[in-house]
Amino acid sequence: MKILIIEDEMEIAKIIQTTLERESFECMVAYDGLTALDLFQQQEPDLIILDLMLPKLDGLEVCTRIRQKITAKDPYILMLTAKGEEIDRVIGLSTGADDYLVKPFSPIELVARVRALLRRSLRHGGTKNNVYETQHFTVDLDKHSAIRKSDDNTEEALELTTLEFNLLSTFMSYPGRVWSRTQLIDKLWGNDFFGDERVVDTHVRRLRKKIEPDTANPTFIKTVVGVGYKFEDEA
Secondary structure, three states: OEEEEEOOOHHHHHHHHHHHHHOOOEEEEEOOHHHHHHHHHHHOOOEEEEEOOOOOOOHHHHHHHHHHOOOOOOOEEEEEEEOOOHHHHHHHHHOOOOEEEEEOOOHHHHHHHHHHHHOOOOOOOOOEOOEEEOOOEEEEOOOOEEEEEOOOOOEEEOOOOHHHHHHHHHHHHOOOOOEEHHHHHHHHOHHHOOOOOOHHHHHHHHHHHHHOOOOOOOOOEEEEOOOEEEEOOOO
């Protein structure tokens, strides 16, 4: 697995690199945002460790630009933030980061977070035969079918509209990722969208009615206050 470390403090970058290489990961290091984007294009890493405060281009902008690029791999992004920067962590997740780690952190915690992210197999470009599967759902992109599985292993075919199917597929391809309304609009409608971004809320409500046991207390599609939505279901 390739990991791109983007950290301007050389001592911290070296600690991260040494820790991960000891765990048999292949590491690359960039000390500023612009160099990081060049390395990302050349190497296409599986995971990126991204500091928020960077010279030339800050971490939020780097995260945004990476998520806008179309590449063979769609890497996980673990964002590093200083203690107390809660609003930056929220913004970071809304721009496409998958998780965050607060400085100072222990090497053991770093490795645990990295391995936890890389264990998520349900990622864009990482499906088997274009099938996304979690504990309670299976989505087959080729067959355009969605199945909900109950705890007693009975299965129910879901009757979803095309938009609902695409919304569920998007959520399942990035389990645990926080999506802003703008990102979902870009993913589902692209440049064809004109109108109020709150239309996303309407479609999420409709999807919840078809997949949630209790729409008042959603189990799978969670609202992240002030940001958007995320999908959670153990693989």
